[in-house]
Structure formats: structure tokens, C-alpha cells
Amino acid sequence: MNSVKLFEPITIRGMQARNRIFISPMCQYACEDRDGVPTDWHIAHLGSMAIGGAGLIITEATGIRPDGRISSWDTGIWNDEQVAAWKRVNDFIHSQGAMSAIQLAHAGRKASTYRSWSGHGSEPIEEGGWQSVSSTDEAFEGYAAPRALETDEMRTMVTDWVEAAKRSVDAGFDAIEIHAAHGYLLHQFLSPLTNDRTDDYGGSLENRARLLLEIVIGIRAAIGESIPLFVRFSATDYKEGGWDEQQTATVARWCADQGADLFDISTGGLITGVTIPTGPGYQVKFAEFVAQHVDESVSAVGQITTGKQAEEILQAGLVDVIMIGRAALRDPQWALHASQELGVEIDYWPKQYARAK
Numbered sequence: 001m002n003s004v005k006l007f008e009p010i011t012i013r014g015m016q017a018r019n020r021i022f023i024s025p026m027c028q029y030a031c032e033d034r035d036g037v038p039t040d041w042h043i044a045h046l047g048s049m050a051i052g053g054a055g056l057i058i059t060e061a062t063g064i065r066p067d068g069r070i071s072s073w074d075t076g077i078w079n080d081e082q083v084a085a086w087k088r089v090n091d092f093i094h095s096q097g098a099m100s101a102i103q104l105a106h107a108g109r110k111a112s113t114y115r116s117w118s119g120h121g122s123e124p125i126e127e128g129g130w131q132s133v134s135s136t137d138e139a140f141e142g143y144a145a146p147r148a149l150e151t152d153e154m155r156t157m158v159t160d161w162v163e164a165a166k167r168s169v170d171a172g173f174d175a176i177e178i179h180a181a182h183g184y185l186l187h188q189f190l191s192p193l194t195n196d197r198t199d200d201y202g203g204s205l206e207n208r209a210r211l212l213l214e215i216v217i218g219i220r221a222a223i224g225e226s227i228p229l230f231v232r233f234s235a236t237d238y239k240e241g242g243w244d245e246q247q248t249a250t251v252a253r254w255c256a257d258q259g260a261d262l263f264d265i266s267t268g269g270l271i272t273g274v275t276i277p278t279g280p281g282y283q284v285k286f287a288e289f290v291a292q293h294v295d296e297s298v299s300a301v302g303q304i305t306t307g308k309q310a311e312e313i314l315q316a317g318l319v320d321v322i323m324i325g326r327a328a329l330r331d332p333q334w335a336l337h338a339s340q341e342l343g344v345e346i347d348y349w350p351k352q353y354a355r356a357k
């Protein structure tokens with residue numbers, strides 16, 4: 001094996017992460033007051049990943065506006081109170097030498113649901129839910145039907161994403177990720193399976209990608225040149241006639257032309273009733289496909305659980321970053337342990353934990 005890539009720093013625009021281990025965005029449903037304000041839980045949860053040696057930590061899907069949350073327990077970034085609370089999270093992450101990114105999200109027709117331990121399906125309006133919006137008025141199976149967005153609502157939608165990005169910079173995030181995956185709003189617009197529009201936002205690939213592109217353009221103009229912008233895609237709907245890796249690669253290139261810097265490649269989530277062939281590293285081939293079509297950085301995610309496995313993916317030479325999700329919930333010090341597994345000396349083992357090395 002050549003030098004260990006997993007622990008090489010990576011520079012994207014004005015940000016340098018100490019290694020290529022990024023913590024994947026993971027919803028916590030922990031805003032008990034249902035006000036979108038991150039809590040002590042978020043400091044402890046995300047902070048433990050920073051203590052644990054990750055290069056960059058991405059927040060859970062965070063609503064750009066109230067109706068964009070998956071559930072009423074999600075975090076948000078539409079007001080000053082949320083900005084102040086995120087600043088505390090970021091101050092702690094930075095104190096541990098890690099970088100932070102926020103995943104900006106709008107859940108579209110998959111919004112206003114219960115968290116898994118509070119109920120099933122859509123949360124009724126009387127209990128704190130709301131009318132969801134989408135590219136279509138067709139419901140996600142088992143959920144309440146959304147209202148299709150009017151064409152003249154699209155400008156406000158873009159503005160809301162851009163305002164959320166500005167607030168994210170004010171809150172001290174080092175990078176911004178646009179969530180265009182997992183069947184949420186932007187994926188609903190991208191995929192022919194959920195976009196039945198006849199206006200400028202439906203039909204051709206260019207039209208289906210228009211909302212995402214307008215958001216990328218708006219965010220890049222608002223955040224300046226030094227902050228990296230990531231886009232998470234689901235590279236396939238696992239269904240004939242749906243969104244696929246070729247369309248992902250094309251739209252990723254368009255996003256890159258407008259200032260996106262990293263493509264975070266996941267899969268699925270748009271519809272029910274499809275079989276997803278999971279297994280160790282099951283999405284890596286999709287990340288490698290996209291990497292062959294763009295010059296920008298690409299990350300791989302999905303059942304990557306050991307340092308050796310992560311290193312092999314990087315050594316194959318196409319993917320630049322590894323995202324760790326559930327393995328980091330099981331072991332917030334995943335990165336520290338991977339450094340031991342791969343025999344790499346790092347200078348950010350926490351001093352407080354030196355006796356445990």
C-alpha cells in the first residue's frame with residue numbers, strides 16, 4: 001500500500017480538512033421543542049465525532065424553512081435563534097480541530113412525518129404537522145398527498161435556500177451541502193418518476209434540474225468564493241425510467257460549472273417497492289461512475305465500516321472522500337480507531353484521552 005490516503009488532508013476552496021473521513025448527515029429528531037433549534041444533544045452528538053478525529057462533520061438534514069423539515073423534531077436554519085445555537089455547535093467542533101458542514105434540506109412530499117418512535121407516516125396538522133409541497137400532487141406511498149408548487153412559488157423557494165445558506169455562513173459552518181437525494185424535494189424535481197410538471201421545471205432533464213441549478217447559482221453568489229459547496233445525489237431510483245447515474249453525472253457537471261465542489265453519491269429513497277441490493281460498499285460503484293465524469297471531488301458512502309475498506313476505496317483512485325454514517329453512531333471515535341487500524345500516527349488524538357491510546 002502507498003501512503004495512507006484516508007489520513008491525507010484535503011483542501012476544497014478555502015477549507016482544509018485534516019483527513020478524508022467525513023461524517024455523513026444523520027437526522028436526530030432531537031429538537032424536543034419542535035422549533036428547529038439545535039440542542040445540547042446536537043453539541044454532544046456532533047461534538048463526539050469531532051473529539052473522535054473526523055475531518056469534517058455534516059449535520060443532519062436541516063430545514064431551510066419550517067415546511068422543509070422531514071419531521072417537526074428536525075433542526076432548522078431559518079431564524080436567528082437557530083443560527084446562535086448552531087454557532088455553539090460549530091465552536092465546539094472547531095475547538096477539536098474538525099471542520100463542519102450543514103446539510104440544507106427541503107423534504108418536499110416526504111415532509112411532516114412522525115419520527116420513528118413517535119408514530120407512523122404523516123403527522124396530522126392538528127398534532128403539529130403541515131401541508132407538504134412537491135413537484136407533484138402524487139403522494140409518497142403511505143403519506144399524505146402534497147400540494148404541487150405553483151411556478152410563481154419557485155422564486156421564493158430558491159430565495160429560501162439562499163437565505164438559509166447565508167445564515168449557515170453566519171453560524172460558522174465551513175461548508176454547505178445541498179440535499180438533492182433520498183426522495184426529498186430536489187430529487188422529486190429531478191426524477192421523471194415524481195415530476196409530472198408541464199412548466200419550465202418539468203419535462204426535459206434541463207427543466208427537471210432547473211430548481212437545483214438555480215439554488216446552486218444563488219448559493220454560490222451568496223456565500224462567496226472560499227466556502228465549499230457539496231451536493232448529495234441519489235444516483236439511481238433502482239427503477240427503469242427513473243433517475244439514474246448518467247443523469248446524475250450530467251447534472252453534477254452542470255452544478256460544477258456553477259460552483260459546486262463535491263458530489264456526495266448515495267442512492268434510492270424516491271419510491272417504495274424497489275429492491276436495493278445492499279452490502280459492504282454497495283454505493284461505491286455509483287460514486288466511481290460520477291467521479292469518471294467530473295473533475296471535482298466525489299465522496300462514497302454506504303456500509304463502509306473499517307479503515308481498511310475505506311482506504312481500499314481511496315486507493316482505487318477515483319473517490320476522494322469517505323463518508324461514515326452508522327459506523328460512527330456505533331463508534332464516534334471511528335477515525336481515531338481507523339488510524340490505529342491502519343498504523344497512522346496522528347497529532348490530534350485528544351490530550352484528555354492520551355492514556356487510552
Ligand SMILES: Cc1cc2nc3c(=O)[nH]c(=O)nc-3n(C[C@H](O)[C@H](O)[C@H](O)COP(=O)(O)O)c2cc1C
Binds near residue numbers: 028060182301325
Ligand atoms: C439515523 C440516520 C439518519 C439519517 N439521516 C440522513 C440525513 O439527514 N440526510 C442524509 O442525506 N442521509 C441521512 N441518512 C443516510 C446516511 O447519511 C448514510 O448515507 C447512510 O446511512 C449509509 O451510510 P452508512 O452505511 O455508513 O450508515 C441517515 C442515516 C441514518 C442511519
